[in-house]
Amino acid sequence: MADPTSSSLFDTPRIWNAAPTEAFAAWLVSDAFAVNRRGERQQLRDSSVRVYRAMFSKFAREVLVPEDGRPPKQLPAVSADDIRRFLDTNALTKGIRHRYIKLLERTFDHLASIGMMEANPARGLAIRQPTRSGAGNEKTMWLSQAQQDAVLAALPSGEGWKAQRSRAMIAAVLGGGLKVSEVIRLPINSVGARQEDGSLLLDVYPAGAGRMHRTRVSAQVAGILAQWRATREGLPLPGKLLFPAGPTGGGLHPATVYRQVKAVLAEAGIPEDLVKRRGARTLRNSFAIRQLETGAAPALVGEYLGHRADRSTRYYTDLLPKNRKG
Known part of the structure; x- marks a missing residue:
């Protein structure tokens, strides 16, 4: 051959x-x-x-x-x-x-x-070649603290397990800074114990160009994730995914995550002219900015985000002064 x-x-x-x-x-x-x-x-x-x-x-x-x-x-x-x-x-x-x-x-x-x-x-x-909007580079989008609170208040609240799954999944992205490729692959056992400050540790497994790392889900949403894990363990669904797509236990499609995040942003009343990017990346950006705003060391934030290089985290630290001014 x-x-x-x-x-x-x-x-x-x-x-x-x-x-x-x-x-x-x-x-x-x-x-x-x-x-x-x-x-x-x-x-x-x-x-x-x-x-x-x-x-x-x-x-x-x-x-x-x-x-x-x-x-x-x-x-x-x-x-x-x-x-x-x-x-x-x-x-x-x-x-x-x-x-x-x-x-x-x-x-x-x-x-x-x-x-x-x-x-x-x-x-x-x-x-x-210009961008599709005909303008220059679109600015990186993230939510203000008030907008983030509005999103949490607008999370799916139905009684069915799929509504509970979507509620916990979006909360995990916003509260833990996960990528879509990471959140749809999380196993049930990735959810760790609650910490003294109410936060929750989450083991994130490699996806694409990422690496194995651990993030800390904020106390504001840790309870939602912990409750969902208990619910998920009791469901008669095959497989080990924390956020299965349906009764067969298969994984969610990234487009499904995008649609659900977009719907929650709309339900929260976040104007599209202010936050044009309506996907999970905006929630991940919000997590990074919020961590830096509250004084977390850039190296720690980089670990939470699973960055391979310091320059990836510096991207957010460079944005922070602009955020404080506005």
């Missing part, structure tokens, strides 16, 4: 034209791709490999073999207009759009290096 990283699979125009997704997959795990800006070998995480492969496969399906009546084309014939059409049709968020452009820039640079094309059609799109 041929070595999947063999250069013959990704460094000739013939392979890229005949089987672009296979050539990309081989290039992705080769030494030629995983090199940082200093020219050093850098091993990609398995999660990154999966994401990049999915991104390029989607691009290849929609651009090289379009379903809107346009004729199929090969990579050397792809233009900047083709890339813009792909990005606009999929209505990507600014972050995902930028990630796509950088990946395509790198891919077409490689194709140019093997003599497959003269110009890079993705080059410069990240600079010239």
Whole structure:
């Protein structure tokens, strides 16, 4: 069997034209791709490999073999207009759009290096292409203390177990600073004991680029989470997920979490013109800002958030003076 990283699979125009997704997959795990800006070998995480492969496969399906009546084309014939059409049709968020452009820039640079094309059609799109709103970077969103209190008052209050689950899940994100990818994977045994100050420790397992860490769920919502754990342990549902999607015990879809958070923000009366981003990320940002406002050390806040690098936490500390002024 041929070595999947063999250069013959990704460094000739013939392979890229005949089987672009296979050539990309081989290039992705080769030494030629995983090199940082200093020219050093850098091993990609398995999660990154999966994401990049999915991104390029989607691009290849929609651009090289379009379903809107346009004729199929090969990579050397792809233009900047083709890339813009792909990005606009999929209505990507600014972050995902930028990630796509950088990946395509790198891919077409490689194709140019093997003599497959003269110009890079993705080059410069990240600079010239505006955001979907037509404005510059949207500001990072977080809730004021009053808005946060309003959200907690608006949490689902039904008697059914799904309403109780959603109540505890949103409370855990707001009170513990969790990502969506983390909260939907929490096992039942991740919920620790209540602390003397009323808070609650929560073990958070790796998800995507994250790492194993422990956060402290604020005393304001710890009771909600502790009560839900007791309820969940008594439910005749299979699996070990703390927040199952339904009777089969399967995991929640991230889109479901987004819809539920959006609904709670609306129920709380949080104006959309003030808080434009209506997903769980805004709740995570609120947790980070609140911790720093109350004097928690940045290193501790970084641990609660599961940051791998100090610069990720400094992003929030840089925002804090602005928050105090306004």
